Amino acid sequence: MSDSLLHIENLRVAFRHGGRNAVAVHGASLDVGAGEVVGLVGESGSGKSLTCRSVIRMLPPEGAMSANQIVFDGHDVLAMDRAALRAHRARSVGMIFQDPFSCLDPTKRVGEQIAETLRVNAGLDRAAAKSQALTLLEDVGIASPDRRYLSYPHELSGGMRQRVMIAIAVATKPKLLIADEATTALDVTTQAQILSLIQRLRREIGMSVLLVSHDFGVIAQVCDRVAVMYGGYVVEFGPVEDICTRPQHPYTRALLDSIPSLESAGQRVRRAGIPGQPPSLGEVTTGCPFVDRCTYASDPCRTMEMVMLEVGRGHTSACPVTIGNRS
Numbered sequence: 001m002s003d004s005l006l007h008i009e010n011l012r013v014a015f016r017h018g019g020r021n022a023v024a025v026h027g028a029s030l031d032v033g034a035g036e037v038v039g040l041v042g043e044s045g046s047g048k049s050l051t052c053r054s055v056i057r058m059l060p061p062e063g064a065m066s067a068n069q070i071v072f073d074g075h076d077v078l079a080m081d082r083a084a085l086r087a088h089r090a091r092s093v094g095m096i097f098q099d100p101f102s103c104l105d106p107t108k109r110v111g112e113q114i115a116e117t118l119r120v121n122a123g124l125d126r127a128a129a130k131s132q133a134l135t136l137l138e139d140v141g142i143a144s145p146d147r148r149y150l151s152y153p154h155e156l157s158g159g160m161r162q163r164v165m166i167a168i169a170v171a172t173k174p175k176l177l178i179a180d181e182a183t184t185a186l187d188v189t190t191q192a193q194i195l196s197l198i199q200r201l202r203r204e205i206g207m208s209v210l211l212v213s214h215d216f217g218v219i220a221q222v223c224d225r226v227a228v229m230y231g232g233y234v235v236e237f238g239p240v241e242d243i244c245t246r247p248q249h250p251y252t253r254a255l256l257d258s259i260p261s262l263e264s265a266g267q268r269v270r271r272a273g274i275p276g277q278p279p280s281l282g283e284v285t286t287g288c289p290f291v292d293r294c295t296y297a298s299d300p301c302r303t304m305e306m307v308m309l310e311v312g313r314g315h316t317s318a319c320p321v322t323i324g325n326r327s
Contacts, residue, residue, distance in 0.1 A: 238316060
């Protein structure tokens with residue numbers, strides 16, 4: 001693997017909930033190599049977005065985070081003062097959110113919002129910022145950039161708004177792009193276009209990507225490695241091809257079994273679902289958090305420690321028994 005750009009070790013995120021601390025992320029660890037695309041996959045509420053926000057220390061006010069290490073490009077993120085953190089957010093890491101409409105200012109033209117990012121974060125004057133903003137609109141595939149520069153967010157389609165958000169996120173050519181469910185609300189065709197755009201910009205800028213999704217199909221299409229999250233834990237992490245063909249955690253297998261296949265296209269084939277519900281925020285559990293939904297569970301699963309074990313080259317799982325050996 002290429003040199004590590006981002007290293008997160010034993011991340012914990014908690015919130016005040018019902019008069020006590022409710023843990024939302026339990027000791028998550030992962031790394032992203034230079035030029036690599038790493039996926040974070042899991043159900044809603046599994047801790048994916050909070051893990052991403054920890055990279056830029058941007059949690060809700062009621063949230064608190066701790067970790068053994070969060071190191072980005074050799075710099076300790078946890079030790080950054082206000083000025084260093086502002087520079088880190090402005091130039092080193094770009095972030096795309098799921099709902100661009102709520103992130104864009106409805107009272108400002110989209111071109112002006114891109115130009116403002118360039119003035120504040122790159123120090124460009126107004127003329128240079130406008131010129132670069134027009135170039136960025138063209139780079140992200142928006143036709144007639146001169147005209148669209150003057151558009152307000154509500155005048156654009158969902159896909160075009162997402163392209164504007166991508167333009168803002170990559171304006172300063174960051175070393176890492178975090179795409180947090182960036183394609184979830186889009187139709188399949190637009191989703192494919194946005195993923196293709198992210199891949200092209202990754203190659204042109206030379207940046208790494210941390211791609212968050214609940215869709216394993218999206219992850220398999222563009223990622224080099226993937227971390228599977230459940231109940232605030234990373235339960236499996238490794239090369240995307242290995243995890244898709246040889247999943248070693250029951251939750252990973254259950255996610256993969258729920259994906260429609262080409263063979264079932266056009267047929268009335270009901271895919272296997274995952275029974276039950278994931279643990280809610282603040283729910284205190286012991287052992288494996290997936291135990292009540294797992295078809296392979298046994299009594300030791302209710303008291304086991306969640307420790308990542310090596311199950312292959314660069315492939316780790318929190319399940320101590322290889323599920324391929326179980327009936």
